[in-house]
Amino acid sequence: MSNHSSIRTEQVEQLVSDFDLIEMEAKAKAKAIDDVNKFKLGSVPTVFYIPDFISISDQNTLLNHIYAAPVSKWKVLKNRRLQNWGGIVHEKGLLPQDLPPWLTKITGKIRDETSLFPSAINHVLINEYLPNQGIMPHQDGPAYFPVVAILSLGSPVVMDFTPHFSLSGDTSNIEDKDSIEGADHENLPNYPSFSVALMPGSLLIFKDTAYSDYLHGINDCEVQQYDAAVNAAEVLRHQSLSKPHDEDSKTIHRSTKRVSLTCRVVSKVRKNLFRF
Ligand SMILES: O=C(O)CCC(=O)C(=O)O
Ligand SMILES: [Fe+2]
Numbered sequence: 644m645s646n647h648s649s650i651r652t653e654q655v656e657q658l659v660s661d662f663d664l665i666e667m668e669a670k671a672k673a674k675a676i677d678d679v680n681k682f683k684l685g686s687v688p689t690v691f692y693i694p695d696f697i698s699i700s701d702q703n704t705l706l707n708h709i710y711a712a713p714v715s716k717w718k719v720l721k722n723r724r725l726q727n728w729g730g731i732v733h734e735k736g737l738l739p740q741d742l743p744p745w746l747t748k749i750t751g752k753i754r755d756e757t758s759l760f761p762s763a764i765n766h767v768l769i770n771e772y773l774p775n776q777g778i779m780p781h782q783d784g785p786a787y788f789p790v791v792a793i794l795s796l797g798s799p800v801v802m803d804f805t806p807h808f809s810l811s812g813d814t815s816n817i818e819d820k821d822s823i824e825g826a827d828h829e830n831l832p833n834y835p836s837f838s839v840a841l842m843p844g845s846l847l848i849f850k851d852t853a854y855s856d857y858l859h860g861i862n863d864c865e866v867q868q869y870d871a872a873v874n875a876a877e878v879l880r881h882q883s884l885s886k887p888h889d890e891d892s893k894t895i896h897r898s899t900k901r902v903s904l905t906c907r908v909v910s911k912v913r914k915n916l917f918r919f
Contacts, residue, residue: 687834712726737909791906791907792907800895841903
Protein backbone atom coordinates (compact mmCIF):
# COMPACT_ATOMS: atom_id res chain seq x y z
CA MET A 644 0.00 0.00 0.00
CA SER A 645 1.35 3.43 -0.88
CA ASN A 646 2.03 6.01 1.80
CA HIS A 647 -0.80 8.10 0.43
CA SER A 648 -3.47 5.45 0.76
CA SER A 649 -2.37 4.45 4.27
CA ILE A 650 -2.74 8.08 5.37
CA ARG A 651 -6.17 8.10 3.82
CA THR A 652 -7.04 4.86 5.61
CA GLU A 653 -6.00 6.41 8.92
CA GLN A 654 -8.12 9.48 8.22
CA VAL A 655 -11.11 7.34 7.34
CA GLU A 656 -10.63 5.26 10.50
CA GLN A 657 -10.41 8.45 12.56
CA LEU A 658 -13.59 9.76 10.94
CA VAL A 659 -15.41 6.49 11.60
CA SER A 660 -14.35 6.49 15.24
CA ASP A 661 -15.35 10.19 15.60
CA PHE A 662 -18.68 9.32 14.04
CA ASP A 663 -19.10 6.34 16.41
CA LEU A 664 -18.37 8.60 19.33
CA ILE A 665 -20.92 11.21 18.21
CA GLU A 666 -23.49 8.46 17.66
CA MET A 667 -22.79 6.94 21.08
CA GLU A 668 -23.14 10.36 22.74
CA ALA A 669 -26.42 11.04 20.91
CA LYS A 670 -27.75 7.62 21.98
CA ALA A 671 -26.70 8.21 25.60
CA LYS A 672 -28.44 11.62 25.53
CA ALA A 673 -31.63 10.16 24.04
CA LYS A 674 -31.61 7.43 26.69
CA ALA A 675 -31.12 9.98 29.49
CA ILE A 676 -34.06 12.04 28.15
CA ASP A 677 -36.22 8.88 27.95
CA ASP A 678 -35.23 7.92 31.48
CA VAL A 679 -35.88 11.33 33.04
CA ASN A 680 -39.27 11.65 31.32
CA LYS A 681 -40.45 8.70 33.43
CA PHE A 682 -40.09 10.95 36.48
CA LYS A 683 -42.37 13.78 35.32
CA LEU A 684 -44.85 14.88 37.99
CA GLY A 685 -48.17 16.69 37.99
CA SER A 686 -49.77 18.68 35.17
CA VAL A 687 -47.68 21.85 35.10
CA PRO A 688 -44.77 21.82 32.65
CA THR A 689 -42.30 20.71 33.80
CA VAL A 690 -41.47 19.09 37.13
CA PHE A 691 -39.38 15.94 37.60
CA TYR A 692 -38.96 14.11 40.89
CA ILE A 693 -36.38 11.33 41.01
CA PRO A 694 -36.54 9.33 44.26
CA ASP A 695 -33.33 7.80 45.62
CA PHE A 696 -31.18 9.70 43.15
CA ILE A 697 -28.20 9.04 45.42
CA SER A 698 -27.57 6.24 47.94
CA ILE A 699 -27.67 6.67 51.72
CA SER A 700 -23.90 6.33 51.89
CA ASP A 701 -23.47 9.08 49.24
CA GLN A 702 -25.90 11.26 51.22
CA ASN A 703 -23.74 10.82 54.33
CA THR A 704 -20.53 11.51 52.41
CA LEU A 705 -22.02 14.74 51.05
CA LEU A 706 -23.15 15.82 54.53
CA ASN A 707 -19.65 15.13 55.89
CA HIS A 708 -18.12 17.38 53.21
CA ILE A 709 -20.69 20.11 53.83
CA TYR A 710 -20.07 20.13 57.58
CA ALA A 711 -16.27 19.92 57.10
CA ALA A 712 -16.35 23.43 55.57
CA PRO A 713 -15.09 26.21 57.85
CA VAL A 714 -17.76 28.04 59.86
CA SER A 715 -16.95 31.17 57.83
CA LYS A 716 -18.27 29.41 54.69
CA TRP A 717 -21.78 29.62 56.15
CA LYS A 718 -23.79 32.75 55.53
CA VAL A 719 -26.34 33.08 58.32
CA LEU A 720 -29.76 34.37 57.26
CA LYS A 721 -32.80 34.99 59.42
CA ASN A 722 -34.49 31.73 58.56
CA ARG A 723 -31.68 29.43 57.34
CA ARG A 724 -27.92 29.12 56.73
CA LEU A 725 -26.30 28.78 53.34
CA GLN A 726 -23.02 27.98 51.63
CA ASN A 727 -22.27 29.41 48.20
CA TRP A 728 -20.13 27.31 45.83
CA GLY A 729 -19.02 28.10 42.29
CA GLY A 730 -18.42 31.82 42.67
CA ILE A 731 -20.29 35.05 43.14
CA VAL A 732 -23.38 35.55 40.99
CA HIS A 733 -23.55 39.12 39.75
CA GLU A 734 -26.27 40.67 37.66
CA LYS A 735 -23.84 40.62 34.75
CA GLY A 736 -22.61 37.07 35.21
CA LEU A 737 -20.70 34.67 37.40
CA LEU A 738 -17.32 35.51 38.85
CA PRO A 739 -16.37 31.83 38.75
CA GLN A 740 -14.61 29.63 41.26
CA ASP A 741 -14.03 25.92 40.58
CA LEU A 742 -16.47 23.61 42.33
CA PRO A 743 -14.68 21.08 44.60
CA PRO A 744 -14.51 17.46 43.33
CA TRP A 745 -17.08 16.27 45.91
CA LEU A 746 -19.59 18.64 44.27
CA THR A 747 -18.63 18.03 40.62
CA LYS A 748 -19.20 14.32 41.29
CA ILE A 749 -22.85 15.10 41.97
CA THR A 750 -23.34 17.94 39.45
CA GLY A 751 -21.80 15.76 36.72
CA LYS A 752 -24.16 12.92 37.59
CA ILE A 753 -27.16 15.28 37.47
CA ARG A 754 -26.17 16.61 34.06
CA ASP A 755 -25.28 13.22 32.56
CA GLU A 756 -28.33 11.40 33.84
CA THR A 757 -30.93 14.05 32.96
CA SER A 758 -29.57 15.80 29.85
CA LEU A 759 -31.55 18.87 30.94
CA PHE A 760 -28.64 21.28 31.33
CA PRO A 761 -26.98 23.00 28.33
CA SER A 762 -23.50 22.99 29.90
CA ALA A 763 -21.73 21.92 33.08
CA ILE A 764 -23.52 22.99 36.27
CA ASN A 765 -21.30 25.76 37.61
CA HIS A 766 -23.13 26.99 40.70
CA VAL A 767 -24.39 25.24 43.85
CA LEU A 768 -26.17 26.82 46.81
CA ILE A 769 -26.35 24.66 49.93
CA ASN A 770 -29.20 25.58 52.25
CA GLU A 771 -29.59 24.27 55.79
CA TYR A 772 -32.96 24.48 57.53
CA LEU A 773 -33.80 23.71 61.15
CA PRO A 774 -37.15 21.92 61.60
CA ASN A 775 -38.98 25.24 62.08
CA GLN A 776 -37.26 27.06 59.22
CA GLY A 777 -38.20 27.48 55.57
CA ILE A 778 -37.78 29.69 52.55
CA MET A 779 -40.23 32.38 51.46
CA PRO A 780 -42.04 31.87 48.16
CA HIS A 781 -39.68 33.27 45.50
CA GLN A 782 -38.56 32.98 41.93
CA ASP A 783 -34.91 32.23 41.18
CA GLY A 784 -32.87 35.14 39.85
CA PRO A 785 -32.48 36.06 36.16
CA ALA A 786 -28.76 35.18 36.07
CA TYR A 787 -29.58 31.45 36.06
CA PHE A 788 -30.39 29.27 33.07
CA PRO A 789 -34.08 28.42 33.70
CA VAL A 790 -33.64 24.83 34.91
CA VAL A 791 -32.97 24.06 38.56
CA ALA A 792 -32.04 20.76 40.23
CA ILE A 793 -32.47 20.43 43.99
CA LEU A 794 -30.93 17.49 45.82
CA SER A 795 -32.41 16.89 49.28
CA LEU A 796 -30.65 15.52 52.37
CA GLY A 797 -31.81 15.07 55.96
CA SER A 798 -35.37 15.70 57.05
CA PRO A 799 -38.16 15.51 54.43
CA VAL A 800 -40.09 18.72 53.65
CA VAL A 801 -42.92 19.89 51.44
CA MET A 802 -42.20 22.47 48.74
CA ASP A 803 -45.16 24.59 47.60
CA PHE A 804 -45.55 26.02 44.11
CA THR A 805 -47.92 28.97 43.56
CA PRO A 806 -48.53 30.73 40.24
CA HIS A 807 -47.26 34.24 39.81
CA PHE A 808 -47.97 35.57 36.35
CA SER A 809 -46.79 39.10 36.84
CA LEU A 810 -43.22 37.90 37.28
CA SER A 811 -42.89 36.23 33.92
CA GLY A 812 -44.61 39.02 32.01
CA ASP A 813 -45.46 36.47 29.32
CA THR A 814 -49.20 36.04 29.19
CA SER A 815 -49.35 35.12 25.50
CA ASN A 816 -50.47 31.57 26.23
CA ILE A 817 -53.32 32.60 28.50
CA GLU A 818 -56.63 32.99 26.74
CA ASP A 819 -58.52 35.13 29.21
CA LYS A 820 -55.97 37.82 30.02
CA ASP A 821 -58.43 39.93 32.00
CA SER A 822 -58.82 37.17 34.53
CA ILE A 823 -55.17 37.28 35.48
CA GLU A 824 -55.38 40.96 36.39
CA GLY A 825 -57.32 40.02 39.50
CA ALA A 826 -55.83 38.27 42.52
CA ASP A 827 -57.53 34.99 41.80
CA HIS A 828 -54.67 33.39 39.86
CA GLU A 829 -54.84 30.13 41.69
CA ASN A 830 -58.17 29.19 40.22
CA LEU A 831 -57.05 29.28 36.60
CA PRO A 832 -57.26 25.67 35.46
CA ASN A 833 -53.88 25.60 33.72
CA TYR A 834 -52.11 27.13 36.66
CA PRO A 835 -53.02 25.08 39.73
CA SER A 836 -51.06 25.48 42.94
CA PHE A 837 -49.30 22.27 43.86
CA SER A 838 -46.82 20.80 46.32
CA VAL A 839 -44.01 18.28 46.09
CA ALA A 840 -42.67 16.28 49.03
CA LEU A 841 -38.88 16.21 49.01
CA MET A 842 -37.48 13.06 50.60
CA PRO A 843 -33.79 12.56 51.46
CA GLY A 844 -31.73 11.39 48.50
CA SER A 845 -34.29 12.68 45.99
CA LEU A 846 -33.70 15.05 43.10
CA LEU A 847 -36.30 17.65 42.14
CA ILE A 848 -35.93 19.42 38.80
CA PHE A 849 -38.19 22.14 37.51
CA LYS A 850 -38.20 24.20 34.34
CA ASP A 851 -40.56 25.85 31.80
CA THR A 852 -43.82 27.21 33.30
CA ALA A 853 -43.04 25.77 36.75
CA TYR A 854 -39.89 27.89 36.69
CA SER A 855 -41.12 31.04 34.96
CA ASP A 856 -44.70 31.45 36.20
CA TYR A 857 -44.52 29.95 39.70
CA LEU A 858 -43.04 30.87 43.04
CA HIS A 859 -41.58 28.07 45.13
CA GLY A 860 -41.20 28.06 48.89
CA ILE A 861 -41.08 25.94 52.04
CA ASN A 862 -43.28 26.63 55.04
CA ASP A 863 -41.43 27.25 58.31
CA CYS A 864 -43.53 24.65 60.20
CA GLU A 865 -42.18 21.55 61.94
CA VAL A 866 -45.25 19.58 60.90
CA GLN A 867 -46.25 19.71 57.24
CA GLN A 868 -49.23 18.21 55.45
CA TYR A 869 -48.34 16.29 52.32
CA ASP A 870 -51.79 15.04 51.27
CA ALA A 871 -51.91 17.61 48.47
CA ALA A 872 -48.43 16.70 47.25
CA VAL A 873 -48.34 15.44 43.67
CA ASN A 874 -46.02 12.65 44.85
CA ALA A 875 -47.85 11.74 48.11
CA ALA A 876 -47.53 8.01 47.35
CA GLU A 877 -43.77 8.44 47.25
CA VAL A 878 -43.77 9.70 50.87
CA LEU A 879 -45.73 6.66 52.01
CA ARG A 880 -43.30 4.35 50.20
CA HIS A 881 -40.33 6.11 51.76
CA GLN A 882 -41.80 6.24 55.26
CA SER A 883 -42.86 2.60 55.25
CA LEU A 884 -39.20 1.75 54.66
CA SER A 885 -38.03 3.75 57.64
CA LYS A 886 -39.97 4.58 60.77
CA PRO A 887 -43.53 3.95 61.94
CA HIS A 888 -45.91 6.68 60.83
CA ASP A 889 -49.48 7.77 60.91
CA GLU A 890 -50.85 7.13 57.42
CA ASP A 891 -54.16 8.81 58.10
CA SER A 892 -52.87 12.22 59.06
CA LYS A 893 -50.56 12.46 56.01
CA THR A 894 -48.07 14.63 57.83
CA ILE A 895 -44.32 14.95 57.75
CA HIS A 896 -42.63 15.62 61.09
CA ARG A 897 -39.42 17.48 60.51
CA SER A 898 -37.38 16.06 63.36
CA THR A 899 -33.89 16.92 62.09
CA LYS A 900 -32.15 19.46 59.88
CA ARG A 901 -32.75 19.50 56.17
CA VAL A 902 -29.88 20.28 53.83
CA SER A 903 -30.45 20.94 50.14
CA LEU A 904 -28.14 21.49 47.18
CA THR A 905 -29.58 23.87 44.58
CA CYS A 906 -27.66 23.18 41.38
CA ARG A 907 -27.82 25.59 38.44
CA VAL A 908 -26.04 26.93 35.38
CA VAL A 909 -25.06 30.59 35.21
CA SER A 910 -24.64 30.95 31.45
CA LYS A 911 -22.73 34.21 31.49
CA VAL A 912 -19.33 33.72 33.09
CA ARG A 913 -17.00 36.66 33.75
CA LYS A 914 -13.46 36.04 32.50
CA ASN A 915 -11.93 38.61 34.83
CA LEU A 916 -12.98 41.33 37.20
CA PHE A 917 -13.32 44.11 34.67
CA ARG A 918 -14.31 42.57 31.35
CA PHE A 919 -16.90 40.15 30.03
O1 LIG B 1 -33.96 24.29 49.81
C1 LIG B 1 -34.67 24.16 48.83
O2 LIG B 1 -35.17 23.08 48.54
C2 LIG B 1 -34.99 25.34 47.96
C3 LIG B 1 -33.87 26.29 47.80
C4 LIG B 1 -34.19 27.35 46.79
O3 LIG B 1 -35.28 27.51 46.34
C5 LIG B 1 -33.12 28.23 46.31
O4 LIG B 1 -31.97 28.11 46.76
O5 LIG B 1 -33.40 29.09 45.46
FE1 LIG C 1 -35.30 28.88 44.72
